């Protein structure tokens with residue numbers, strides 16, 4: 123009854139609204155305020171990670187005297203450019219446990235934020251075109267099962283059932299022998315994830331400063347005391363660096379040498395097609411992955427460009443490489459038009475794992491090295507970095523990702539498990 127009544131009154135409200143003379147602009151995120159002189163916490167980078175950290179600090183730790191400084195527009199960095207693969211089937215135990223928690227946070231994110239992030243858990247299939255690939259998938263599947271995620275090796279017949287459109291033969295060149303099936307894998311709408319965190323953090327009083335670039339630092343002893351920006355200098359109790367592709371550069375500015383190299387990563391989408399593929403499909407051998415978006419477009423991605431560069435220009439050779447891979451996997455796409463192509467700047471570490479936790483400075487925390495794989499970690503990194511800042515203690519889940527692992531030779535090699543599948 124109640125619902126019925128509410129349903130009937132809606133059009134009248136709409137009509138009244140429509141007949142009103144002036145309409146106040148509705149803002150999900152408050153306009154950028156003036157910068158104050160000091161904040162308890164300053165977050166460098168208004169991408170998904172920085173915004174998620176602001177959300178968890180303000181909602182779970184009672185800290186809302188926070189400024190998020192974003193040099194461009196909200197989540198316009200890699201958060202806006204990624205292809206939204208979410209999965210947890212990595213190779214090393216610390217990574218699987220970390221991404222398992224990350225994936226589980228996506229499962230409840232829309233309810234948590236009261237904002238539809240369109241999480242679609244449809245499973246990810248990575249194809250094996252060689253015996254060596256099958257062997258490495260067996261290892262990953264066993265590691266995954268051990269850590270309690272859904273990961274299993276499947277044979278060629280099951281590949282055909284899961285994805286009837288895939289070309290199984292390639293004239294003998296890249297014959298599909300089987301694959302790694304990860305039923306937990308999925309996608310979510312990247313902008314919605316960032317907006318959801320931003321909106322809820324702003325409701326708690328977090329200030330989001332767009333077009334505010336950090337240009338330098340002031341250090342006293344072992345503490346970062348000042349941040350210089352294009353809008354003035356501010357002080358902060360704690361600082362979180364979550365600057366995506368610029369993490370290496372910002373680290374340098376802060377006097378911290380991070381083992382990060384920048385490579386462009388490109389992707390593209392086709393014109394919309396009728397829904398035909400309800401899984402995420404990837405091939406490490408072909409350096410290509412395909413996923414059909416909720417709009418019907420086929421999102422096509424692959425590995426990074428082969429050279430270091432800080433640039434977001436897309437290139438013809440990469441378009442050709444991605445198109446070649448896509449056509450080998452699904453030759454019937456040959457007449458489909460490419461609508462858009464774009465690039466992001468990735469921050470790649472030597473072991474293809476992120477750097478999270480303490481820095482050599484007491485009040486300066488790192489959330490860096492997210493390379494081609496950090497969207498799926500948006501929630502867990504934000505949540506656990508917020509815990510780190512609030513308590514001053516790095517949680518066990520993040521300890522293996524410490525910067526010092528490079529000094530201790532305790533690398534977490536995820537290169538093979540990251541590859542084209544991100």
Ligand SMILES: Cc1cc2nc3c(=O)[nH]c(=O)nc-3n(C[C@H](O)[C@H](O)[C@H](O)COP(=O)(O)OP(=O)(O)OC[C@H]3O[C@@H](n4cnc5c(N)ncnc54)[C@H](O)[C@@H]3O)c2cc1C
Nearest residue numbers: 167169171193199200201204207336366466495496497498
């Ligand atoms: C083409 C492509 C495909 C990808 N696909 C996937 C995928 O399928 N799955 C996956 O998990 N990951 C994927 N990634 C990686 C993923 O996008 C990133 O790891 C993730 O978005 C990182 O989020 P972030 O918030 O740390 O960084 P960002 O979203 O880049 O945010 C950092 C922000 O910091 C700001 N900033 C930089 N310098 C300054 C400064 N001096 N002052 C103030 N602000 C500054 C930037 O403007 C930026 O908005 C992909 C990346 C690309 C480029």
